[in-house]
Amino acid sequence: MQGTLNEELALSLKGRDFLMLVDFKPEEVRYLIDLAIDLKQKQKAGEPHQLLKNKTLGMIFEKSSTRTRVSFEVGIYQLGGQGLFLSGSDLQIGRGEPIWDTAQVLSRYLDGIMIRTFEHRKVVELARGATIPVINGLTDLSHPCQALADYQTVLEHKGRLEGLKIAYIGDGNNVVHSLMMGAAKLGMHMSVATPEGYEPDANIVQQTKDNASETGASLHICRDPKEAIADADIVYTDVWASMGQEAEQKEREIAFSAYQINEDLAKYAKKDYLFMHCLPAHRGEEVSEGVIDGAHSIIFDQAENRLHAQKAIMAAIMS
Incomplete structure (x- = not known):
């Protein structure tokens, strides 16, 4: 069958x-x-x-x-x-x-x-x-190719996808859009924390919620990184200024200053959490060196x- x-x-x-x-x-x-x-x-x-x-x-x-x-x-x-x-x-x-x-x-x-x-x-x-x-x-x-590779990587490390929680902290960009869609299709729970004005696209948020009802998935959008990362199985971030947004770098550094994934924030996730980043990364900005180069990081498995x-x-x- x-x-x-x-x-x-x-x-x-x-x-x-x-x-x-x-x-x-x-x-x-x-x-x-x-x-x-x-x-x-x-x-x-x-x-x-x-x-x-x-x-x-x-x-x-x-x-x-x-x-x-x-x-x-x-x-x-x-x-x-x-x-x-x-x-x-x-x-x-x-x-x-x-x-x-x-x-x-x-x-x-x-x-x-x-x-x-x-x-x-x-x-x-x-x-x-x-x-x-x-x-x-x-x-x-x-960025659907990235999301597909990411969920392949999670499955290899966790042995399952359905029911897991993924927390995304940072800019509501193309990567988080595809991660949201993928989570909804795969029965995963996703929390997204962004500063005001940098939220994911409203239409994609609605599409994600519509699809989530079919698989038992859920989507939560908030401002507080601690709220989003609480009990997360996967912690994910991306650069604060994507390609083509270089002129906004300084402005974004100020807006995202409280959204860095570091050792203190990671304590709110599950003890066996996985850290993910689509690369390239800016160590010391969106993520601390201790997290991205630490034992929980699987960034190069993602890249492969x-x-x-x-x-x-x-x-x-x-x-």
């Missing part, structure tokens, strides 16, 4: 875009996580898993990257395909070509497109114009799992 269910889930994912986790059913999100773990085990064991032999992934970058570029390029290679790096400044899209036209042309050459950009509308327009799967490698609104989670996404939608 399980095999039949997995076959149905595999068929349901073929040819689809991967833009936001809210677009997927709870069982589909869990299938992708399980597939990521399976592909990781195969890679560690040296077992061939060339599920995308001779397939080509176009990778459009309008934002610089370390983890996204390397993990996608290595990932498609390990799956038997090849990745083509496409700088936004080198494409005609950077000179005013309509996104629809670019999408149509690239669909004639490639088997899939990954794009890392600023405005979320670009990803949506690209997916509408393309006849091949499009993957959101990051936008200002959403970007490779495996993204391989699962590519294998599921491009095969």
